[in-house]
Amino acid sequence: MTEIDPITLAVLTGRMEQIADEMDATLFRSAFNPIIAEAHDASHGLYHAETGDTLVQGKSGLPIFVGVMAFAVKAVIEKAAERGELNDGDVWIFNDAHIGGTHLSDMRLVRPYFRDGKLFCYLASVGHWHDVGGNVPGNYNPAATEAFQEAFVLPPVRLVRAGEVQPDIIDIIMRNTRLPQSATGDLNGQMNALDLGVRRLDSVLDEYGAETVAAALDAMGRRAETLMRAELSALPDGRWEAGDFLDNDGITDTPLPIRVALEIKGDRMVLDFEGTAPVTQGPVNIALPTAVATAYVAIKHIFPSLPANAGVMRPIEVRIPEGSLLAAEFPKPTGGYTETILRMIDVIFAAAAQAAPERVVANAYGTINALSIAGRRSDGSPWVMFSFYGGGHGGSSDSDGLNHGNAPISTATIPPLEILEAAYPVMFRQWALRPDSAGAGRHRGGLGAIYEIEVLEENGAEAFLFGERGRFAPKGVAGGGDAALNVFSFEQADGWHHPPLASKMRGIRLDGGHSVRLETPGGGGYGPASERPPEAVARDVAAGYLSAEAATASYGAGWKEVAR
């Protein structure tokens, strides 16, 4: 392989990252469904020709995809080898989560890129489609026991063969979604993004030559590995354990342990998830690719300056016990994967905080709270309002946690309430910070939120919730306190109720004028509460972030002396 000079490497690194970023931007702009267009639940990148490893990935896509897309490309490499056919101009498509990671809503397109008749690398695009069949519109089915109830399952097939689009494949896909128009828009957007990637890669290769670019890609991976090893070497050797629980699997009300042992030896790290609960009947399972990718997300949060490529993971071994809910086999349901991987990140943070507290933030709110409210208007037309809701981030060595942030696996923003009220027959009675929801600490957690949503349509509606943290609160680190639990309530003629499974429920009947209420967790605290200056506590009380009683209970009465 050609050696590459450090300057050309620096220049090419920027060029390649820009290609992936531009592919992201292309899809965000043209996508139809708001989950891609607004929440950026999509990702693009370049992948290794033989191994499928991530070479470069866009910066604005969903963080979890950074690691998981390599598995999608690997699945295509294997399938193409099986078929004995891989052509310039092929595009493969699939959503099978057990081989490609995440969940069935994520449609993956993989395209081999050829240069002078030779395979150079792969380009791939993944995006969360609005609906891909299954029992529940939008595919968040908390009661699913098989993948088939979550969505239709598409294995890797060729959407384009040597440049020829296959209309038969498109017909099959579009007959299996409730929203074919949205799906067609997203599919076109993803194909446009891949086309654009090909054009941009062409011009970089024209300018620098395939050998130089290949050498640069290789050097970028080695550089990432070197950086990771340097970071690990700076940490003490040792073994640290942490554990937490999921509330339940949506079917049986039994807590599910998630455990990790983090071991650092020199410039290597092992993350061993031994002791984690076995595979479940309900949809909180994840497939192996998702578990490995999640470890990557946690590592990237702890070492944020590392580049986004596979080199980072070379010094890290991720051990996922067979038969655990982190390595579910087809057709076990995986629709609630977000909740499980958030908990994996929480335990990795909790373990890493014991090794290097200043590097790690306390747990964030730890659930996406996928809430959908659906019904029919008086003219008979159906409506479905589907959104994820925010909560607090953990405190860190630098500052208090962020109030009302997005989930660590995502960069999604929430739609404005005015957009939701304009589109659906609902009214937000409250959209506010939730007092007393943050974990106490030298740097307290960020506050969670309260959303109270009234159904205006007199026909009423039905609500579906897929959440977590209803029984086990987000944890503090380095001596910081835990945050408040997630609380969901719904209003019926006889008063307010909570779901029997705390954080998951389907088919909740709501009459017109009645509301549902989400009170989301804050983030965990950082450092002992006793180290928080009384002035900071008094300020929190004055602002109403903390009630006087909670302030005294967490921090003692010292704040009263400095309160104005």
Added chain:
Amino acid sequence: MSGSRMIGVDVGGTFTDVFMLDEATGDARVTKVATTRPDQSGGFLAGIDELAGDAADLSVVVHGTTTGTNALLERKGARIGVITTQGLRDVLEMRRRDRPRTWGLRGDFVPVVPRELRLEVPERTLADGTVRQAVDLAAVRAAGRELLDAGCAAVAVLFANAYANPENETRAVEVLRAIWPNPHVSASSEILPEIREFERFSTTTLNAYLQPEVSGYIQRLEDGLTRDGFGGEFMIVQSNGGVMDVDMASRLPIRTTLSGPAAGVIAAGYIAQSAGFDDVITGDVGGTSFDVALISGGQSMLAAQTSLDFGMVVRSPMIEIATIGAGGGSIAWVDKGGLLNIGPESAGSNPGPVAYGRGNDRPTVTDANVVLGRIDARSPIGALERLDVDAAARAIEAHVGTPLGLGMLEAAEAILRVANARMAGAIRLVSIERGFNPRRFTFMPFGGGGALHAGAMLADVGLGRALVPRYPGVTSAMGCVIADMRQDFVQTVNALVDAVDEAALGALMQRHHDDGMAVLDASGTRFDRRVARFELDMAYIGQTHTVAVPLPVTVEDGIVTPPTRAGIAEAFDAAYRGTYGRLLDKGVRRVMNLRSAVIGERPKFDLKSLAPATAGSAEDARQATRQVYFDGQWHDTAIYARLDLPVGAVIDGPAILEQPDTTILIEPELKGTVDAFGNVIIEART
């Protein structure tokens, strides 16, 4: 109007630039004075005094200001209060549930209004404009008194769905204006009647936060000018590149957030267009950043909103400027993985580059330019006596050369190559990524540092040529004199095309038109032409990103003829096809917002008045020969006094053209030609 002289003033971090044009004689003059802090009015008035002497003789003074931007970035606005819908007082603090950076999960957010000054009152309007609960005016009055008692200097009223029906907000501000001791009372529906509560609340709140500060500043300027006998028109440049009168600037200071940079882009567009180039990419190399804007067909791109800092969202049309953290003061460093990086850490202008000798010992982009002979160490720009070349060389060697195994000069070239690659990336972002072919575009560097990097931009991005204006250091001040008067209006409509109320839309357009024209009438300025433009934000149902749809509307004798539903549908199809290539089969079209712009085009001056002599030879302007390092070796490089070069002079690279406010580098394969306006056009030699 008392005279024929016009003044443009741009206040920057270090210098206050003043540009004066005598419309009658075509005489143009420039000066730079030190910016005064914290009150910039001192430098402003001193600069005008130095250049104009008698202010009584001035017809127009136009100001590009960063007072508002600085107050926002440094969180130095006023103590203000907010009165909002029950249940929604935290909208400002909750933002759109984002976070400061994708990776790391660190950092928090402190809103400009603390929670205890955000008070709720009973009231509620629904999305269709129905008032579900009339505003409780007694509660509003009590809240107003509470905020006054708490020492608030301004108050903003922020009610849900006020874009759909402002009634509750209007009644609330009426009550507040009766008790509030100053004019700083505003309602969100007055500032931005557009759907999306966080963006509207944030814009309205930041406006209120700036009102006391900016209106006080403008008042001091006005008083000073009046004292000096000035009786002409005093105007402020808005972020949209148009000017507004000072009353409006005091009421809507949020519209000044990009005032200075916008003026620069306006001037760049005019200079390039005069020289025959309609497609321009501007590049401003500052101490810490590189700012890029694109002008296509003579029109600068406008962005609908910007975020000045995390959570500080301003929604108001503004010239779209892309910024990356790579400027002259950006620090070059090698990371643990052996990669050379430029920025984002910067030595700024103080302590500045190593060569400034003010205590920074880490090499910057400017240091690389110094050791390679591109900047004259003996007569640098600004107040410094000379530059310390040896110190710069030592820093480059230690921090870049040694870790990468390169010699000092190679390391310096490497720093420039990586810095240029980053700047080229920013240009690609605004051009290639938006579907513009860079070959059509002319790169126009302005500010002090850009002209050193022009050749690299041509090579790296494939831009057609570069144009260095005659006075690049005062481009923004010149833009103040050139900018048109402009008012932007927005109103959310939110209706399917088939259900659009044509008469109501027409009435809305007429109102925007009339309000805008009234502002033009009220100003004492002459206009060559008055234009009203109308645009709809539209999308298919289900899409959240809208397409800007220009409406072909006729205005005759001040009467706007509104478009028909069919006309709207047709205009959408054309705009959508232009953006995405193909239409959506069976898609249902929706109108989200009406956007109107009313523009008074001010008379332009002939840039030829700035041109140098046509006689003389380039040889007369030649100063010396200096050794400059290019492509791995030293070259004998001719040094010229740029301002002495006559029209028509052609200088082959390698050459350096020097003038007080910039240094122009012409690389070995390029040539520079002085055009009829005194601009230097840099392009390939063949």
